[in-house]
Amino acid sequence: MPYPPGARSGDRPTTVKPCPTCGELLGRGYPACLGCASAVDHLWLADWLELRTAERVSAGEEQDRALAVRVLSAPVGTYPWTCTDWALRLTLCAECGGELGAGPPVCPRCAAADSARWEWDHTATPAAMSSAEHALRVAVAVLRAPHRRREAVGSTWRLALPFLLAGETVTPAQVRELRTRVLAGRYGDLARLDTVAELVTLPLAPWRRWS
Template sequence: MVQPYPPGARRLGRPHAAVPCPACAELVGRGYPTCTSCADRVDAYWLADWAALLDAEGVVSGEPEERDLVARVFSAEPGAYPWTCTDWAMRLTVCPTCRAELGTGDTGCLRCAGADQSRWAWDYAAMPTSMTHNEHALRVTVAGLRAAHRRRDNQVAYWRLSLPFLMTGEPVSQAQAQRVRTYLLAGRTEELSTSQSFADMAALPDLPWRAPA
């Protein structure tokens, strides 16, 4: 059966630019998920799709029928529901092994690791028609930040710096991403954090020992 691969995170418009969060003063998204204001702004894209699914299924949030819907989302083949709904179903599920939010447990939890790995089948099959590269990067970044303790510190720092600009829909090339990661390894986090776009981060002057001869 060919699945429809309904797109996700497109019900709400994207901001035109990254702006400071009124709560944490960082660019919106950089405090995710610990800053409530940042979390609300980011999660709104996921929640909008989940609310639409609830409405389509005639299900009320918080009622037992929502648990049945979560089970249906998990049992469906990749592509039956928007990727945002798969992610939100994981938010609503407690891992039976470690009791954390499914996919965010400690590094030794195989159930969480398996759930996190299986979600990416959607992306591999849907790109680039039903999912843009920006949407994939947004999904990876948010999932990673929700389980930051499972990732390397440098990777987490990269995601935190990137999220405000991914929220605007700014495209990011592999070359740009590699430059920003190189700057992070060089300890230039403070310089990166003052940039107003991902392109600005990637355009920082080269370090003297990397400058062309």
């Protein structure tokens, strides 16, 4: 089946809740917090393990790296987008030596790999990838390589990730509203809120009140 969907096999939280490890909303400490990282990466790893079984690949670093080469060499849409992302994580960039697609902004090989991954999103059907799944993918990619984006972009997706992890939709318009509030210096206040609606309606100035 072309464009097999991703991030639909692993269990995910059904509600936004605190991480038992760091105390932030689950996912917000990604990837530094082990609890947040485990909850988020489980969705990617579940698909990778399914692929490994389907391809009859035994467990092991060498076998995983060989499978990663196969995934990254295949035409777009052959494998789930989660497997493409996981393959990038398993592959070292020949130019900078870091995780492929997550190296410094000046690395041309990482820039090309990061750009190529999004072709899946642009060519897949809505049934293969929902807008919420695309946003989840963007959030995780940004947080795995925050040095490749402006700080406000990383902070915006960090605030949104717990809701995306729980299966909620955060629209592009809401992302823009949230980023506006981050740029206004309200990250600390935003981090104390529990819903997307509250995040995107927080007054830009702290002395203002909701009407």
